[in-house]
Structure formats: C-alpha cells, structure tokens
Amino acid sequence: MSSHESIATHEKRALPRMTRQRRVILDELRATTSHPTADELHARVRGQLPHVSLGTVYRNLDVMVKKGVIRKLELGGSQCRYDGRMMPHDHVRCVGCGCVADVPSPGQAVDISAVQGPPGFRLLGHRLEFLGECPQCQTCS
Amino acid sequence: MSSHESIATHEKRALPRMTRQRRVILDELRATTSHPTADELHARVRGQLPHVSLGTVYRNLDVMVKKGVIRKLELGGSQCRYDGRMMPHDHVRCVGCGCVADVPSPGQAVDISAVQGPPGFRLLGHRLEFLGECPQCQTCS
DNA sequence: ATGGCTGCAAACAGTTTGCATGCCC
DNA sequence: GGGCATGCAAACTGTTTGCAGCCAT
Numbered sequence: 001m002s003s004h005e006s007i008a009t010h011e012k013r014a015l016p017r018m019t020r021q022r023r024v025i026l027d028e029l030r031a032t033t034s035h036p037t038a039d040e041l042h043a044r045v046r047g048q049l050p051h052v053s054l055g056t057v058y059r060n061l062d063v064m065v066k067k068g069v070i071r072k073l074e075l076g077g078s079q080c081r082y083d084g085r086m087m088p089h090d091h092v093r094c095v096g097c098g099c100v101a102d103v104p105s106p107g108q109a110v111d112i113s114a115v116q117g118p119p120g121f122r123l124l125g126h127r128l129e130f131l132g133e134c135p136q137c138q139t140c141s
Numbered sequence: 142m143s144s145h146e147s148i149a150t151h152e153k154r155a156l157p158r159m160t161r162q163r164r165v166i167l168d169e170l171r172a173t174t175s176h177p178t179a180d181e182l183h184a185r186v187r188g189q190l191p192h193v194s195l196g197t198v199y200r201n202l203d204v205m206v207k208k209g210v211i212r213k214l215e216l217g218g219s220q221c222r223y224d225g226r227m228m229p230h231d232h233v234r235c236v237g238c239g240c241v242a243d244v245p246s247p248g249q250a251v252d253i254s255a256v257q258g259p260p261g262f263r264l265l266g267h268r269l270e271f272l273g274e275c276p277q278c279q280t281c282s
Numbered sequence: 283a284t285g286g287c288t289g290c291a292a293a294c295a296g297t298t299t300g301c302a303t304g305c306c307c
Numbered sequence: 308g309g310g311c312a313t314g315c316a317a318a319c320t321g322t323t324t325g326c327a328g329c330c331a332t
Contacts, residue, residue, distance in 0.1 A: 285331105293323080293324070301314105
C-alpha cells in the first residue's frame with residue numbers, strides 16, 4: 001500500500017476517530033521531552049484517564065505512527081520509545097539508565113553515496129544513535 | 142558490586158570451559174556471514190548437536206559477548222543478531238526481510254566533537270546502521 | 283572431584299490480538 | 308445507529324532463569 005497519499009476529496013474511507021483516549025495520549029506524549037516507553041506513557045495517561053488499558057496505548061501509538069503524527073524510536077534497549085516531535089533530529093541514549101534525550105544539533109549528514117554497500121544491495125538510509133551518560137548517572141557512577 | 146575490577150595476578154577465578162556446545166556455537170557463528178539471530182543459530186547448531194537447547198545458545202552467546210569474542214548487534218527489529226567478526230564495520234539491514242549484511246567500507250567517522258549534546262550529557266560514542274533493500278526483496282517487491 | 287555447564291521447562295517482559303461492549307461521527 | 312475504538316485478558320515472541328545432573332579441567 002502507498003505510504004504517502006494525498007488527502008482524498010470526498011471519498012469515503014475508514015476514518016480514524018479522535019477519542020478522548022487518543023487525544024490524551026497524544027497530548028501527554030507532546031507534553032514531555034522524555035521519549036517515554038509505552039508503559040511510561042500509559043502511567044502518565046492514567047493520571048487523566050484512570051481506566052485506559054496498555055493495549056489501547058499501544059494501538060493508538062501504532063495508529064499515530066502510521067499516520068506520521070508521531071515517531072517510534074527503535075533504539076537500543078528492550079523497549080521502544082515514542083517521540084512526539086517530528087522535526088528530524090538525533091538522539092542520545094544514556095548507557096546508565098537508558099533515558100533518551102534529543103541531540104539539538106542536527107547530526108551531520110552521513111553521506112550515503114560514499115558508502116559502498118554489499119553487491120546488489122540498494123542503500124536507502126541510515127539510523128544514527130548517540131550513546132552517552134546523563135547528568136544523574138554521572139554523579140552516581 | 143564493582144563493575145570494573147583489574148585482573149588479579151594469580152588469584153583463583155571461575156574459568157570458562159570450552160564445552161562441545163560452546164565450540165560448535167562459535168564455529169557456526171564464524172562460518173556464516175548472515176548475522177544470525179539466536180534461534181537461527183540454534184537451528185544450525187542442531188545440525189551438529191541435535192539436543193542443544195535454545196537456553197544454552199543464549200547463555201553461551203552471552204558469555205562470549207562478555208569475553209569480547211563475538212559481538213551482539215542491537216539493530217532495529219525485534220530480535221538481536223550476533224556477529225562473529227570483531228573487526229569494526231557497519232551493517233545494512235534490509236527493510237523488507239530484516240536480513241543484515243556487512244558494509245565493506247568503514248562508515249566514515251562521525252565526528253562526535255562536532256555534536257552538541259544536551260546540557261550535562263557526556264557523549265561517549267554512537268551507533269550507525271544503514272537501511273536498504275537486499276537483492277531478493279528488490280525483485281519481489 | 284569440583285563447580286561451571288547442560289537440557290528442560292517454567293518464568294519474564296514487551297507487545298499483539300480476540301471479543302463483547304462503548305461511543306464518536 | 309454504524310462501525311471504529313475501548314477494556315480486559317489471554318496469547319505470542321524473544322529472552323532469562325531455577326534446578327538436578329553432567330562433564331571439562
């Protein structure tokens with residue numbers, strides 16, 4: 001299926017609904033800079049909607065990722081994290097606690113044309129992740 | 142407990158043993174360039190040792206990673222992959238089937254000093270992963 | 283013979299999914 | 308009021324772990 005379609009004029013399609021849950025999930029995600037995991041976000045959302053289920057959080061995150069409203073971060077570590085800021089930027093992950101922060105400066109472009117891929121492989125892009133130590137973990141190491 | 146102890150001169154320590162399982166696991170890993178997942182490797186190893194358990198594969202991979210004999214690849218996707226080649230190099234992951242190949246040319250150094258990390262964060266390194274489409278996935282797309 | 287290692291299976295963690303009901307459009 | 312979305316819980320996937328016996332040193 002095409003991943004980039006223009007907004008149809010009036011054709012009838014399965015329209016996503018803006019439920020209270022979806023709104024709060026998105027609001028909470030945008031209200032933090034901590035790139036929360038699904039259950040961290042779940043905990044926050046429960047502050048406003050005590051009965052949301054973790055499954056609903058996952059389903060909505062999935063929907064919004066597919067719509068291109070938020071971004072799913074598949075960095076190292078066992079859990080996925082989510083980012084409400086769509087402006088392209090890179091991330092630093094703390095090797096101590098696993099927290100993730102934005103790297104303000106844009107990662108200097110990795111020049112794909114300079115990379116010699118394996119024969120027959122078509123190079124499409126790259127993922128860059130920085131590793132570091134956050135302020136808290138520096139003090140308690 | 143301290144996470145970093147110097148090697149004692151002659152103190153008695155728990156010595157790793159070279160069991161048949163460990164040898165075969167390492168041999169199989171080194172015999173392929175496919176960066177197998179734990180269960181792919183498990184399947185291969187079973188060709189020689191039909192009764193090895195998946196748990197043993199995981200345990201041995203873990204031991205060898207800690208010894209620095211092999212490398213664990215935490216790329217995108219749900220499973221970890223393992224690499225028997227220790228020479229530093231980057232990887233391309235196929236967005237279609239998830240297979241992983243080596244990028245022959247060394248990724249051009251990402252200059253960490255040029256990256257402005259978040260305040261208080263200490264930058265330590267980076268992980269770079271390329272994305273692409275493998276020959277098979279190009280034909281059947 | 284000693285204690286690290288094995289096979290087995292159960293436990294875990296993170297995520298996905300089936301189903302009956304609820305609620306946005 | 309139709310049908311996407313929800314809550315709940317069970318299922319799934321990948322990985323880790325407890326235990327009794329095994330085997331490399």
